[in-house]
Amino acid sequence: MSVDLSDITPAPAPDSPAFHARAAAAESRGAARLAAQVDDFFRADADRLDDRTRAAAAATLRANLLALFDDLVQRVVDQVPGLDRSGDQIAEAVQRRLHASGLLRQPVLMEALFARVRQDILGDTLRANRAPDASASVLARLIAERESATADAARAYVTADGRRHPGSPADLPPPCRETLLWSLAAALRDHWAAGSSAQPLVDRALADAVKASIADHDDADRLESIATRLAGLMGGEEGLLAAQLVGALEEGHVALFIALVSAALVLDQSIVRALVLDPADERLWLALRALELDRATIARIGFLLSEADPRRDLEVLAERVTTAAALPPHKAAEGLALLALPAPFRAAIGALDRATAR
Structure with missing residues (x-):
């Protein structure tokens, strides 16, 4: 069998500047690779991404980049005819550049990105753990109301949740979406026009395309936004919070669980999500006790999370649930007081505390 070597770039001569440049680059890559491997070797297991999260994060990031790339390219080529838009090749080159x-x-x-992926994985695992003959509760009951704002929000939640899976695009918070758009614009600029006479025209078209994409984006369709609306509508049902929280988790509706806790405690959703996803953070149990949940309800929530997340220790869970349940709700709320402060204020307090401890 013959092999076509016509497209293979010939190796530079051993005494040429190109050879020495490639050798230096290989040495630099080798040093960087070794440094990364050493860092990984000494990293605690708890600080590593597990394989499922890593794969899902990579797939989700790629899906978002490709969706936003297609959006930008379409908007720019409509303004600047003649630009190369050969799809997959440019997309791959731009992603490598980024x-x-x-x-x-x-x-x-x-x-x-990690929070989005971990939340989706947790929801999938909770649903997989659910007994096959278990009856739907929270959302099914709300949707059965037929004509009401709550039923409409519940249906919208089911639709948005159905679109969510590891590797699906969109649903990142608007600031993150904007970061990806501007990064893609810079990489496309580099590909299309860096240093050419067309650069000012391409620059303006890219800037306009990003601004238009941001303006056209409707965050109201994001799962977390829908969960916030639904939690607000459900919040008026007196005495049902415990059942709503347990039902949401049992059915794998993690976004709704987070939104219900956030609304009840008047805390930012990102804060509550971090408490739910971090197996080492004890403040989740304080949050549940601050909502006046009893020990049985807190234990049920803890058991569901432990069954779905192997990083959680059931013995540790039992101890923490017992401790939290013994607290008066107002004392548990005091333990969360810092979380209610604005993020920049909390960051400054933390920086001062760290400086004092040194």
């Missing part, structure tokens, strides 16, 4: 540049390594973006 990964290599470090633009995607922004903590706020990655935190939101």
Whole structure:
């Protein structure tokens, strides 16, 4: 069998500048790879991404980048005829450029991505753990009301939740979506027009396209936004919060569970989501006790989360639930007081505390 070598770039001569440049680049890559491997070797297991989260985060990030890429390209080529829009090839090149540049390594973006993925995985696992003959409760009851704002919101929640799975695009918070759009615009600029006479025209078209995409985006269709509306409508049902919370978790509706706790405690959803997803954070049990839930309800919620998240220890859970349930609700609420403060204020307090401890 013959092999066509016509497209293979010949190796540079050993005494050429190109050879030395490639050797230096290989050495640098090797050093960077070793540093990453050493860092990973000494990292605690609790600080590592598990394989399922890693794969889902990669698929979700890629899906978001591709969806936003298609949106931007369509908007720009409508303004600047003649631009190369050869789809997959440009998309792959742009994604490689973004990964290599470090633009995607922004903590706020990655935190939101990991939270979105972990929340979806938790919901999927809770649904998988549900008994096959278990009857639907919370959303089915609300939808059965037929003609009401609550029923409409419940139906919208079911639709939005059905679109959510690891690897599906969209549903990132607007600031993260905007970060990805501007990063994609910079990479497309680099691909299309960097240094050419068309650069000012392409720059303006890209900036206009990003602004138009941001303006056209409706955050009201995002699952978390719908969950907030639904939780607000459900909040008027006196004495039903405990059953609503347990039912939401049993059915795998993690976004609704988070929204109900957030609304009841007047806390930001991102804060409550962090409490729910972090197996080491004891404040979730304080939050549930602050809602005046009894020990049996708190234990049921804890058991559901432990069954769905192998990182949780049932013995530790029992101890923490017992401790939290013994507290008066107002004392549990005092333990959450800092969480109600504005984020910049909490960050400044934390920085001062760390400085004092040193």
